[in-house]
Amino acid sequence: MALLNSKVALFIPCYTEQFFPETGMALVRLLKYFSVAPIYVSSQSCCGQPAFNSGQGRLAKPLAERFLRLFESYDWIVAPSGSCVSMVRNLYGELGLSPQALRQWELVRDRIYEGTQFIYHQLGIHAIEGRFPGKVALHESCHGKRELGIEHEPRSLLSSITDLELVVPPDAGECCGFGGTFSVKFPELSAAIGLKKLASAISCGAEIITAVDDSCLMHLQGLAQRQRLNIRTMHALVIMSKALGLE
Amino acid sequence: MSGRSVVLLAIQRALQEEPNSLPKETHTGYDRKPQPDLTGTDDILRRFSERLTMVGGETHVLSGDEAVNCILRELIVEFKDQIVLLPADPELERLGIPRLMNEVAVNRIQPESSSLSLAAEAAMGITTAQAGIADTGTIVLIHSSERGRLSALLAPVHVALLKKEMIFPDKITFLAKAQQAGLDYSATSQTWVTGPSLTADIEKVLVRGAHGPRRVIVLIYSTDQG
Amino acid sequence: METTTQTLKANIRSALNNDRLQAAVLKATNHSLAKRAEVVAELPNWEAMRSEAALRRDRTLTRLDDTLLELEKNATAKGIQVHWVADGEEANQIIGQICREAVSGSETTSTKGEVVKPLIAKSKSMTTEEIGLTPFLESLGFEVVETDLGEYIVQIAGQAPSHITAPALHLSRQDVGRIFVEKLGVEYREDPVELINIARGILRQKFLSAQVGITGCNFAVAETGTPLIVENEGNGRLVSAIPRVQIAVMGIEKVVATLDDLMLLLELLPRSATGQRITGSVIFFNRPSSSRESDGPRELHLVILDNGRTKALADPKLRAVLRCIRCGACLNACPIYRTTGGHAYGWTYPGPIGAVLAPVFLGLEKAKDLPFASTLCGRCSEICPVKIDLHHMLLHLRQEIVAACPQPILEKVMWQTWETVMDHPALNQALAAIPRFLLHEVLRSHWSPKLPLWGRDRSSPNLAKESFAQMFKREFGEHK
Structure with a gap:
């Protein structure tokens, strides 16, 4: 495999680090399973998206510059989040970076990938030869879908799993209502949008709702729990890793 | 300073601050011909009828003045003793429509020379259309002293007479050829009408016949004059 | 018009409490989107x-x-x-x-x-x-x-x-x-x-x-x-x-x-x-x-x-909003509009286009909350027939608003603290040294159900017993 001698770095988003470490571990296990040994740079922190989305671009800038310094020397950077990857790829240019950071960005922006995209395109894996029983509804996270163009990658990988029935609800491509700081500034509205999403997945008969972003899933899981809905959330990478028995 | 100079100055200042934000790449792959498949007259006619029917309009394709007279008689008879609007359009005169209306005994009114409140009582209006656009099933009404707006607008039924050779495949072809077909686009006000007036303002329920006609009937004819 | 945080929130709340309104808006916007999709597909x-x-x-x-x-x-x-x-x-x-x-x-x-x-x-x-x-x-x-x-x-x-x-x-x-x-x-x-x-x-x-x-x-x-x-x-x-x-x-x-x-x-x-x-x-x-x-x-x-239009014309990041042909498709597609309807926005032009136009036409201060009332999901930009990058304009306006308008002190302190922690791995690690198991338990029993920011409708996520860094180290032992 062409990637054997490449340096692949993990980028673990701040909330994954603290709340969903299993998702990060699933990514590591999958990469190892496909013969890639990822490197974890422990001095990494946040990509800066929460600040930028809140209008605090001034505070996002040092974090972005820090990110670029840390990851500049890697051939590939893989993250279990479409949203953070999109921030790096598409929005770092808006932060008024230093000339040096801008040069680093030109390199890094083409090398950073969301997990399923990396597995599908860079590793050339289009099917997961494993088993995971259950009916799973797909939520196409907004930034993955519209900013990174992720569409067939998770569909193809998930639907190849034995005993996994992937359903794509009619509103799969609609927002879950999380929206980062939007979810705290307008909690009721955020919840109302998310509940529509959950209702639609439940009416498709799904037991699990999946996505390539734990941020959407954190919001949906919180709603499902509080409202005692009969559905739970699981990151696409976690499903894939479980299907392959990588625990 | 006049409003004019204030606005212009504001625009010019804004453009100086940010003179050119155009992308260098200007090829978008856009092909201005939306319907390249429409070439023959029959194709064009079929498309016109199909598209107008889809939006609730009606069409009849007729050959010769006699056929026009025939079908108009059928249509007008339904409105015996009612008011029908007919403008002083020479083409309508040539087709013998005023005479026909006298025979059928409808109450013919020229909106140009009658009171508005009387014209508003009309049950039907008959006009010519100066062109048709097949791609959307649209008729083009060019307004002049002989062809006012109201005959096509006030009554619940509008019958439009459209010469077969004046139907163009699409909007762009219409505009390109209007001039050589003797229609001066920019000289006069005009209305492009596509089907009956409609509204969906209450719960998106489609209701045909809002403020304008409820029925639009287009008679497409080829003339005896060749 | 002034969309203060209070009026905007009250408008949203009243829309959320009005089931009839929500049903009408959802039905109508769905209808419009479906009809649009048909004629676009051809x-x-x-x-x-x-x-x-x-x-x-x-x-x-x-x-x-x-x-x-x-x-x-x-x-x-x-x-x-x-x-x-x-x-x-x-x-x-x-x-x-x-x-x-x-x-x-x-x-x-x-x-x-x-x-x-x-x-x-x-x-x-x-x-x-x-x-x-x-x-x-x-x-x-x-x-x-x-x-x-x-x-x-x-x-x-x-x-x-x-x-x-x-x-x-x-x-x-x-x-x-x-x-x-x-x-x-x-x-x-x-x-x-x-x-x-x-x-x-x-x-x-x-x-x-x-x-x-x-x-x-x-x-x-x-x-x-x-x-x-x-x-x-x-x-x-x-x-x-x-x-x-x-x-x-x-x-x-x-x-x-x-x-x-x-x-x-x-x-x-x-x-x-x-x-x-x-x-x-x-x-x-x-x-x-x-x-x-x-x-x-x-x-x-x-x-x-x-x-106010020349203000958009003068701004390289916002000029393209003047491409708008007022079709309303971005309203039909917007998850916020679809849930609240147009009156919640409190201004002539609702929806994503309105949230961009309001700060431009009325001034940043007067419309400072509207650009934040968006999930930045990008449906508006995706559907716009003249390709206005509406959600990125909203993001840009957020930066302008924070720079130009006074922010709540608490919010300012919070963001500054967050940035300091994120930018200093040593500090980050020092915080990580707090016994997580304890923190996990405390947060689960006391913090989670009451966290006001996260609202009444959602349970808060649980802090994991081990962070990713700890897990990775335990399992693979190697760090860089």
């Missing part, structure tokens, strides 16, 4: 058309002064009277003056001796909503009637339009039925056809006696000097056929350079707005009627309005 080059339209709109904007001057020259040559106005106040003054002159000398008392207010009939125009024209003309003693059926319904209900192209979208047939009982004194009914018939009957009389017609202007073609409108109900035709004075009001961005540009936009606008291939009528106001014509306006005025 054009294989739709994406290329969007790109081309964006490019042509931009081209015109970069020479907006020349294009408007060309419009003025060609329109004036045909006898159209052109007025340039810097803001809504000036627009109202000039329009008021034209209306006064139009009715001077005409009868003001009826046969019974009552004073009859001179009547102005309007066809739908968001630009005139923006400048508050109707209340202004009413204050001058005119009767002003909205003739678009949806607009008429909201006018008699004393409301504002809740959608750019479907003003009464938020009302169910039962709502309309009740409004008609209360305001028109008719018997209750809820069949849309019957309701439309009632309104049509009333409005027909208004058309016949209107002395001035006021329309918007969807586009104005510079090369031919032609303002035009698109509509479906026939009210625009009547308003421009019967009154002998007509006033068309346009924003400076409504000018298009050529008929060829117009034809492209006429493909995009009806498809995006109402899912139609073309609207029921497209009315070209090429010139005032001659003395030999018995209908149409003898006097035709075109009012060209800035009212």
